[in-house]
Amino acid sequence: MPYLDFLMTYSSRFIDGTLITLGQFGLAALVAIVAALISGLMKMAHSKTMRAIAIIYIEIFRGTSLLVQLYWFYFVLPLFGFTLEKFTVGFLTVGLCYGAYGAELVRGAIQSVPRGQWEAALALNMSPAKRMQRIILPQALVAILPPWGNLMIEILKGTALVALISVADLMFETRQVNNNTYLSAQAFGTALIIYYIFARFMVTPIMRWLERVMARKIGRT
Amino acid sequence: MLDWKMDFTWEILPRLLLAAGNTMLAAGGGYAVAVVLGLVFALAQRTRSRTLTFIVRELVEFIRSTPLLLQIFFIFYVGPQFGLRLSPWAAGLIAIGLHYAAYLSEVYRGGIENVPKGQWEAARAINLSTVTTYRRIIIPQALPPALAGMGNYLVGIFKDTPMLSVIGVAELMHTANSIGAENFRYLEPYTIVGLIFLAISLPTAWLIRRFETALRRKMGLTR
Amino acid sequence: MKHDKRHDLSQYPLRLEGDNVPMVRFQNVTKRYGSLTVLDGLNLDVAEGEMVTIIGPSGSGKTTVLRMLMTLETIDSGVIYVDGEPLTHMEKNGRLVRANAAHLRLIRSKIGMCFQHFNLFPHMTALGNCIEGPMQVLGLSKQEAEERALELLDLVGMADKRDQHPSRLSGGQQQRVAIARALAMRPKVMLFDEVTSALDPEVISEVTGVIRGLVDQHNLTMLMVTHQIGFAREISDRICLFFDGKIEEQGSPEMLLDNPQNERTQQFLSAVLEAN
Numbered sequence: 001m002p003y004l005d006f007l008m009t010y011s012s013r014f015i016d017g018t019l020i021t022l023g024q025f026g027l028a029a030l031v032a033i034v035a036a037l038i039s040g041l042m043k044m045a046h047s048k049t050m051r052a053i054a055i056i057y058i059e060i061f062r063g064t065s066l067l068v069q070l071y072w073f074y075f076v077l078p079l080f081g082f083t084l085e086k087f088t089v090g091f092l093t094v095g096l097c098y099g100a101y102g103a104e105l106v107r108g109a110i111q112s113v114p115r116g117q118w119e120a121a122l123a124l125n126m127s128p129a130k131r132m133q134r135i136i137l138p139q140a141l142v143a144i145l146p147p148w149g150n151l152m153i154e155i156l157k158g159t160a161l162v163a164l165i166s167v168a169d170l171m172f173e174t175r176q177v178n179n180n181t182y183l184s185a186q187a188f189g190t191a192l193i194i195y196y197i198f199a200r201f202m203v204t205p206i207m208r209w210l211e212r213v214m215a216r217k218i219g220r221t
Numbered sequence: 222m223l224d225w226k227m228d229f230t231w232e233i234l235p236r237l238l239l240a241a242g243n244t245m246l247a248a249g250g251g252y253a254v255a256v257v258l259g260l261v262f263a264l265a266q267r268t269r270s271r272t273l274t275f276i277v278r279e280l281v282e283f284i285r286s287t288p289l290l291l292q293i294f295f296i297f298y299v300g301p302q303f304g305l306r307l308s309p310w311a312a313g314l315i316a317i318g319l320h321y322a323a324y325l326s327e328v329y330r331g332g333i334e335n336v337p338k339g340q341w342e343a344a345r346a347i348n349l350s351t352v353t354t355y356r357r358i359i360i361p362q363a364l365p366p367a368l369a370g371m372g373n374y375l376v377g378i379f380k381d382t383p384m385l386s387v388i389g390v391a392e393l394m395h396t397a398n399s400i401g402a403e404n405f406r407y408l409e410p411y412t413i414v415g416l417i418f419l420a421i422s423l424p425t426a427w428l429i430r431r432f433e434t435a436l437r438r439k440m441g442l443t444r
Numbered sequence: 445m446k447h448d449k450r451h452d453l454s455q456y457p458l459r460l461e462g463d464n465v466p467m468v469r470f471q472n473v474t475k476r477y478g479s480l481t482v483l484d485g486l487n488l489d490v491a492e493g494e495m496v497t498i499i500g501p502s503g504s505g506k507t508t509v510l511r512m513l514m515t516l517e518t519i520d521s522g523v524i525y526v527d528g529e530p531l532t533h534m535e536k537n538g539r540l541v542r543a544n545a546a547h548l549r550l551i552r553s554k555i556g557m558c559f560q561h562f563n564l565f566p567h568m569t570a571l572g573n574c575i576e577g578p579m580q581v582l583g584l585s586k587q588e589a590e591e592r593a594l595e596l597l598d599l600v601g602m603a604d605k606r607d608q609h610p611s612r613l614s615g616g617q618q619q620r621v622a623i624a625r626a627l628a629m630r631p632k633v634m635l636f637d638e639v640t641s642a643l644d645p646e647v648i649s650e651v652t653g654v655i656r657g658l659v660d661q662h663n664l665t666m667l668m669v670t671h672q673i674g675f676a677r678e679i680s681d682r683i684c685l686f687f688d689g690k691i692e693e694q695g696s697p698e699m700l701l702d703n704p705q706n707e708r709t710q711q712f713l714s715a716v717l718e719a720n
């Protein structure tokens with residue numbers, strides 16, 4: 001079957017899968033941002049309990065495989081009485097996993113803000129919360145965007161694993177097409193190209209654009 | 222609710238530990254491929270040929286931008302379509318090695334580019350050949366800062382080996398899946414697999430961090 | 445927060461009262477970093493409206509004096525008073541105890557500081573830097589804060605650069621904005637830590653000119669660390685020379701600079717004058 005015919009025949013499956021992948025990606029990215037911010041800040045807190053909770057979360061998710069986490073959340077968590085939709089398990093797990101990596105980025109970015117900024121804010125008698133919110137976080141945001149761009153690509157790639165708990169994403173649909181047709185090069189090749197286009201021509205340019213916007217806002221152009 | 226069965230745990234533990242050996246074998250084999258291939262990718266981007274640099278650069282970008290799982294399927298299933306049959310192990314090691322070679326090439330490149338230009342010029346001034354300059358001057362200086370990054374990717378490869386279960390490599394995840402399907406019990410196998418991963422990757426990551434700080438101190442980067 | 449347990453706080457007054465209450469008092473203040481004693485039983489009073497300059501060799505503890513007063517560093521023993529009230533401590537059941545965060549915030553509101561490296565907020569304009577404290581800390585409305593800030597930016601000659609980010613300003617301009625930012629909080633005490641040390645020689649006078657103006661225009665108490673002996677002579681009411689965490693010698697500029705009593709003072713001054 002010529003490649004064009006193949007594409008025409010199976011386009012709807014690829015499109016459906018792509019939409020699910022994009023949904024997984026967007027939601028997982030959101031979860032990762034929230035989890036990274038909370039646990040990154042908690043890891044820098046004065047309270048030992050807060051720090052311990054953050055460290056346990058970070059080390060568990062960074063110390064094991066995303067695939068192990070997915071299976072565990074999908075097969076084992078229901079035994080504890082939490083039964084979640086597989087779609088939800090998918091983006092939650094991917095988000096929590098990469099949120100743990102993001103936590104280190106958050107911490108690094110906050111620590112990259114020069115000490116003098118803390119001191120100047122204190123000299124203006126700003127409260128710790130105000131110092132963080134008004135002075136440190138905006139500057140940390142500029143520092144975190146470049147490494148966060150790489151993390152976004154990892155999140156996009158990570159969503160492919162949700163196919164293994166039967167979420168009908170691009171990876172899943174591609175396998176179905178492959179199993180129906182045995183046209184492996186066409187099926188997997190098409191998916192590779194779709195993932196590549198999203199990573200290279202959507203995620204990366206958007207992150208670059210954000211970097212530029214934030215740099216301009218901070219007056220560093 | 223939750224009932225953890227201890228006797229079942231003891232029954233499956235040997236099988237899982239054996240599989241952990243396979244996991245480490247896969248990680249080590251994949252890493253060996255990645256270390257060498259990564260150097261090829263890095264050096265290819267430093268040749269004078271613009272075309273070669275461009276092609277390798279794009280290839281590295283492509284590999285880094287697409288899911289490893291998909292690459293594993295691609296390499297395993299596309300071969301037979303053209304009459305080339307790869308065993309699960311061979312396909313797995315190639316896929317994982319290729320994927321991480323792309324990452325390691327960036328680590329190498331970063332290390333090489335961090336060596337000050339003056340070092341090249343000084344080597345030229347005493348008339349060293351390019352190969353000798355790399356071997357005696359550049360790589361010894363580029364390697365130490367790259368080592369920490371290389372170590373992190375070793376842990377990364379280790380944690381990505383469960384994906385090889387999808388093409389039937391009998392590593393930890395694959396074994397846990399089988400145990401689960403045979404006994405209709407998932408709690409113990411999956412939890413034990415998670416714990417084994419923690420038990421290996423946490424100390425390793427800690428050692429790498431220790432090593433990195435020691436190295437930075439030794440190189441006078443921090444006090 | 446290490447505090448010498450044996451250190452008896454009962455010998456320190458709960459507050460300073462009477463006719464001649466100093467604006468700032470360091471009473472027997474000691475500061476250590478590990479085994480290094482940076483300041484050893486420092487006693488120093490600064491009267492309201494007084495301009496005191498601290499000079500001394502590098503590492504003698506000058507910056508530490510200002511940072512303790514700004515509460516950027518904790519102290520190991522002694523008490524610091526500001527405007528008659530204890531700063532590092534507070535009264536509880538008729539005794540002095542370590543100040544809590546709320547007390548620090550209350551007393552700290554009387555103090556402003558300018559840093560060697562300006563520490564302007566890079567993500568805010570010159571005006572944004574100056575309204576940040578008044579709006580976020582003092583609770584002024586945007587309009588009130590801007591009025592106040594523009595007046596001060598005008599005072600330091602930076603009103604026309606109000607919408608520029610710090611990265612677009614020269615060092616001298618940044619430092620002038622930093623002075624306006626500190627003044628916008630209406631402090632009673634201003635601290636200047638080597639505010640001209642990071643500047644190119646030709647712009648130093650921009651900043652010294654502003655500080656000179658403050659001596660005339662505001663009834664501010666000022667503590668300044670500087671290496672510019674000539675400037676110190678011109679504007680100081682008193683100069684303190686620090687050596688190894690202690691005040692070696694102090695007095696009016698004429699007394700200290702023209703007629704030093706102490707051999708180490710003479711050596712330091714001749715070395716500095718030679719370098720200038």
Ligand SMILES: Nc1ncnc2c1ncn2[C@@H]1O[C@H](COP(=O)(O)OP(=O)(O)O)[C@@H](O)[C@H]1O
Pocket residue numbers: 477480482500501502503504505506507508509
């Ligand atoms: N955070 C710190 N940790 C350890 N030692 C410090 C620290 N800050 C200052 N010091 C030491 O305290 C001494 C006085 O420092 P400083 O007040 O900055 O001196 P000056 O401003 O007179 O040059 C110096 O010996 C310095 O090395």
Ligand SMILES: [Mg+2]
Pocket residue numbers: 506507508638
């Ligand atoms: Mg100093």
